[in-house]
Amino acid sequence: MKKLSARRRHPLAAVVVLLLALAATGGLYAAFAPASKAQADETSQSLAIDEGKKLYAVGCASCHGTGGQGTSDGPSLVGVGAAAVDFQVGTGRMPAQQPGAQIPSKKVIYSQAEIDQLAAYISSLGAGPAVPGKAQYGPEGADIAKGGELFRTNCAQCHNFTGKGGALTHGKFAPSLEGVSPKHIYEAMQTGPQNMPSFNDTTLTEQNKKDIIAYLNAVNGEETESPGGLELGGLGPVSEGLFAWIFGLGALIAVAVWVAARTAKAKKS
Amino acid sequence: MSTNESTETRRGKAPAGERVADWADGRLGIYSLAKSNMRKIFPDHWSFMLGEVCLYSFIIIILTGVYLTLFFHPSMNEVEYHGSYVPLQGQLMSEAFSSTLHISFEVRGGLLIRQIHHWAALIFLAGMFVHMMRVFFTGAFRKPREINWLFGFLLFVLGMFTGFTGYSLPDDLLSGTGVRFMEGAILSVPIVGTYLSFFLFGGEFPGGDFVARFYSIHILLLPGIMLGLVVGHLILVFYHKHTQFAGPGKTNNNVVGMPLLPVYMAKAGGFFFLVFGVIAVVAAIASINPIWALGPYRPDQVSTGAQPDWYMGFSEGLIRVMPGWEINLWGHTLVLGVFIPLVIFPLVLVSIAVYPFIESWVTGDKREHHILDRPRNAPTRTAFGVAWISWYFVLLVGGGNDLWATHFHLSINAITWFVRVGFFVVPVLVFIATKRICLGLQRRDREKVLHGRETGTIKRLPHGEFIEVHEPLSQDALHTLTAHEQYRPVEIGGTVDENGVERKVKGSEKLRAKLSESYYGAESQIPKPTVEEYKEITSGHGHH
Numbered sequence: 001m002k003k004l005s006a007r008r009r010h011p012l013a014a015v016v017v018l019l020l021a022l023a024a025t026g027g028l029y030a031a032f033a034p035a036s037k038a039q040a041d042e043t044s045q046s047l048a049i050d051e052g053k054k055l056y057a058v059g060c061a062s063c064h065g066t067g068g069q070g071t072s073d074g075p076s077l078v079g080v081g082a083a084a085v086d087f088q089v090g091t092g093r094m095p096a097q098q099p100g101a102q103i104p105s106k107k108v109i110y111s112q113a114e115i116d117q118l119a120a121y122i123s124s125l126g127a128g129p130a131v132p133g134k135a136q137y138g139p140e141g142a143d144i145a146k147g148g149e150l151f152r153t154n155c156a157q158c159h160n161f162t163g164k165g166g167a168l169t170h171g172k173f174a175p176s177l178e179g180v181s182p183k184h185i186y187e188a189m190q191t192g193p194q195n196m197p198s199f200n201d202t203t204l205t206e207q208n209k210k211d212i213i214a215y216l217n218a219v220n221g222e223e224t225e226s227p228g229g230l231e232l233g234g235l236g237p238v239s240e241g242l243f244a245w246i247f248g249l250g251a252l253i254a255v256a257v258w259v260a261a262r263t264a265k266a267k268k269s
Numbered sequence: 270m271s272t273n274e275s276t277e278t279r280r281g282k283a284p285a286g287e288r289v290a291d292w293a294d295g296r297l298g299i300y301s302l303a304k305s306n307m308r309k310i311f312p313d314h315w316s317f318m319l320g321e322v323c324l325y326s327f328i329i330i331i332l333t334g335v336y337l338t339l340f341f342h343p344s345m346n347e348v349e350y351h352g353s354y355v356p357l358q359g360q361l362m363s364e365a366f367s368s369t370l371h372i373s374f375e376v377r378g379g380l381l382i383r384q385i386h387h388w389a390a391l392i393f394l395a396g397m398f399v400h401m402m403r404v405f406f407t408g409a410f411r412k413p414r415e416i417n418w419l420f421g422f423l424l425f426v427l428g429m430f431t432g433f434t435g436y437s438l439p440d441d442l443l444s445g446t447g448v449r450f451m452e453g454a455i456l457s458v459p460i461v462g463t464y465l466s467f468f469l470f471g472g473e474f475p476g477g478d479f480v481a482r483f484y485s486i487h488i489l490l491l492p493g494i495m496l497g498l499v500v501g502h503l504i505l506v507f508y509h510k511h512t513q514f515a516g517p518g519k520t521n522n523n524v525v526g527m528p529l530l531p532v533y534m535a536k537a538g539g540f541f542f543l544v545f546g547v548i549a550v551v552a553a554i555a556s557i558n559p560i561w562a563l564g565p566y567r568p569d570q571v572s573t574g575a576q577p578d579w580y581m582g583f584s585e586g587l588i589r590v591m592p593g594w595e596i597n598l599w600g601h602t603l604v605l606g607v608f609i610p611l612v613i614f615p616l617v618l619v620s621i622a623v624y625p626f627i628e629s630w631v632t633g634d635k636r637e638h639h640i641l642d643r644p645r646n647a648p649t650r651t652a653f654g655v656a657w658i659s660w661y662f663v664l665l666v667g668g669g670n671d672l673w674a675t676h677f678h679l680s681i682n683a684i685t686w687f688v689r690v691g692f693f694v695v696p697v698l699v700f701i702a703t704k705r706i707c708l709g710l711q712r713r714d715r716e717k718v719l720h721g722r723e724t725g726t727i728k729r730l731p732h733g734e735f736i737e738v739h740e741p742l743s744q745d746a747l748h749t750l751t752a753h754e755q756y757r758p759v760e761i762g763g764t765v766d767e768n769g770v771e772r773k774v775k776g777s778e779k780l781r782a783k784l785s786e787s788y789y790g791a792e793s794q795i796p797k798p799t800v801e802e803y804k805e806i807t808s809g810h811g812h813h
Contacts, residue, residue: 101680145358152442152564156572161442162562166573167671171680174573218356219562227373228384228556236443238669240557241579244391247555249399251547252322252392253315259540260315263527 045120052121055114059095068125073099080191081128082119087187089115091180093194101171102194129190129200136206137186137213147215150208154199162219164234168195178220182213311533312513312526316407319400320506321537323424325544326393327499333386334488340376342368343484345440345477354561362440362565365480369439369560384552390432391557392548394580397425401621405654407641409512410625412634417505420498422622427495429580434487436558436578440480443558445566446575448479450588457607475568514641515752517745521639576668584614586667590688617664621657624650631784632756645714646753648707649788655703656696663691704793711795714750717742718798719806741807751797759785 007013057066063074070076074096077084088094092106110118119131152161160166163177172195177185189209192198204212218224220234232239283291294300311317344364350357352367353374372379401421404410410418433451437444452474456462471478510524519525527533563572577585587610594605628650644651666673667688674681721739728738742750761782766772787793 144356145360148356148564149360152567152570152572156442156570158573160574161564161572164574165675167674167681169680170682171674171678173675215356226556226559227561228380228559229553230555231559232555234559234562235672236574237558237576237578238574238582238672240555241391241582243555244388244551244579245395248388248392248548248551249322249395251551252396252544253319253399255543255547256318256322256540257315259536259543260313260318263313263532 048117048120049124051114052117052119052124055110055118056121059110060118063096068122077122077125079126079128080122082123082131083129083187084191084193085119085122086115086131087184087191087193089118090187091184102168102173105175129187132183132186132190137182137210139214139217141207142210142214144211144214144218147208147211147213148219150204151212151215154204155212158196160235162234163216164220177216179222182217185213185216306507307528307530309507309510309529310524310526311511311529312519312524314514316403317511318540319396319403321540322396322544323393323400324499324503325541326389326396326548327495328541329389329545329548330386330393331492331496333382333389334492336382337372337379337386338488340368340372340379341365341438341484343438343481345475345480357561357564360565363480365438365440366560366565369441373561381549381552384555384557385549387557388552388555389548390435391578391580392551394425394428394432394578397421397428398580401425402654402658405621405624406644406651407512407514408638408647408650409641411629411638413509413637414505414512415625415629417502417509418625419622420502420505422618424495424498424502426618427491427498431487431491431495432578433581434483434491437483438480438487439558439560440566441558441560441563442566442570442572443560443563443575445475445568446571447577447581449474449568450577450585454588454607454611457604457611459603459608475566510639512639512641514643515749517748519640521637524639574671579665582668583617583661583664584610584668586664586670586688587613587617589670590667590685590692592689617661621654624653631759631781631788633759633781634756640752642753645707645710646755646794648704648711648793651707652700652703656700659699660692660696663688663695666691708793708795711797715795715798718747718750719803747803753797755794755797756785756789758782758789 056064056068060068060074060077063071064077065071065074068077070078085094089110090108090112092108093103095109096103097106122128123130151163155163158166158168158174159177160174165176166174168174174196180188186209188196189199189204189212190201199209232243282288290300342364346364347361348364348367350360350362350367350370352370354370357370369383372383374380404414404418404421433447437448452466452470455466455469458465466474469479469482470476471482511526513519513524513526516525527536564570576582588607591606591610594609596603596605642650644654666684670681670684670688673679673684721741724738724740726738727735729735759782761774761778762772764772764774
């Protein structure tokens, strides 16, 4: 005891105590915590990030920079979040084929697992919106009519009354929302990809977004019926006028030619 | 009528039909009317039935329109929707909109009738457009038919506005945007614009009045005037008799064709049902103006792709491509970006309407014309007409610039610039090209008359030369190809009179001579073959 009390004021005593305490806590933790699972989680997360980083280096780094910091060819991805990656890569927009006014959606070339890995890597660069869950964009508890009103107020200016798409300046465009999955619509509203403004949760609440998705599904979904017959693209009077000229008046002129050709037989000598 | 009594005494009672006819004639005097008109002759050509397409679609519009008035409420009172269309449940909307939804979803046959009404309106206007062009390109507007040309033109313009007011009635988001557009155009009028707008809308836009006002304009005022004009139009067609294309046996003083009764009554009656049938089929298979998808009008909402029906599309184009110029002076704003299109809008229409009067002034021709021109034989007129159509079309492209952009992957700005330049350049290019094509066709006609039709048969002559055998045209074809007359350019008379005193030549006279030269000078028509030329060639000399 004397030995101990004699050295307790030794300059290194605090360090020794700290080390002992740490070793004790660590040992206890190692003994009691569900060690194997914690290890697996950590490795899978860091594995996803690692894999994502590799995918990123091959498919994305040439434009977005080796560390996602952005270059003159592509914006910085720090802080865009997993939702942005899931949308851009999940709809085939990224990786881009070529620069242009706007990157169009095309065939998706990554599997969902790879997209998740990319998303994990990008969200490790800086915090951003996460990929939404089914509870956020699913149809339960959505008000379709309210969604319609919100859609006409916030979205129709660019995407047309029922989301058929429209033109923006200099070759940019608001794409058609037909066949876009609810998750991607949610992510687009959340992150504002390319030329679209972002509608974060203070602008359009989670419930608002859910309503809008439900409305789109009702008026522009796979099971939407068109009570009046052929929709003609749902583009309004221009396609209707074209149809009236070609199939309306065109058919009537054909009928007129037919009637005029069948005249009463004149008695010819 | 004493003869009737005598027949009765002679042969007993007359047949029922005769007695009915006699009863009616004694009171209406229809006998002489029927006698002179029942055998009225109409010539046969499909293009003469375009006017019928318009007449019948007009009748169809009236019939279906009456049905719609039974269920439509022209009111802007706000109601909450509780009908059968789920995506609008509980939304606030005007009674006009909700009653249109009611017609579409709950009234039996309502949606079909609505669609027939709207499709027939688009086809009516398109039919009038084509009918008018037929009359234009064949020169059917010449004396004595100038007034009827104007009647037809007025019908087209009134049809446009009847269509526009009808399109605005459901008070949906699309049509409301169109009415807003019109309000903007009215507001751009200097000095009186604001007053006019307040007068029309009963105050600030949208107010609570315009649907009811448009309703009475749409169902009463404009169709009433149109009905009167249609009747006048038809009476004049009867009075002038129908024009016909040149051909053997057809002269300026006869009409060759079939009598009204029984042939044309049967044909026209049957054609009515064919027109009705075609429009009903179109309406049954294709949706038009699906207001449930557009939603109710609210001034704070707007959608992309907001366009008017096609006949108003050129005005949309004018506004869309006009640079947004404005002048601010002494606290007032002159919105040239809207006002200039508003001024050009009637000019586009009037330019085609006044053309017949310009042409008759240039030719100075006061004779009646009942034989139609082939378009190629009036190159300047044809070129003007085609140029006008191209002008109209360029503006339509401007009106749909967003859809051109998205569907052809173009920049909307590039299209707008194309329309801005094309507005001035395209008609000129089209005019020149059309005139050249007409002259080419005239040359071909001349060639055909003089040398016959190319048979494609190659013959080898004894000395080894190969020639293509030309087959002479029949006498009928020769007549048809050479029946048109060719004007000579008018000349300014001597600038000095017989006493050697210098005469003053008016500017208008000079202009007329210049125009006449451009119409009928050596550059603008190919002299048609003369009898002498024909005889010389067919007599063997120079025939190969």
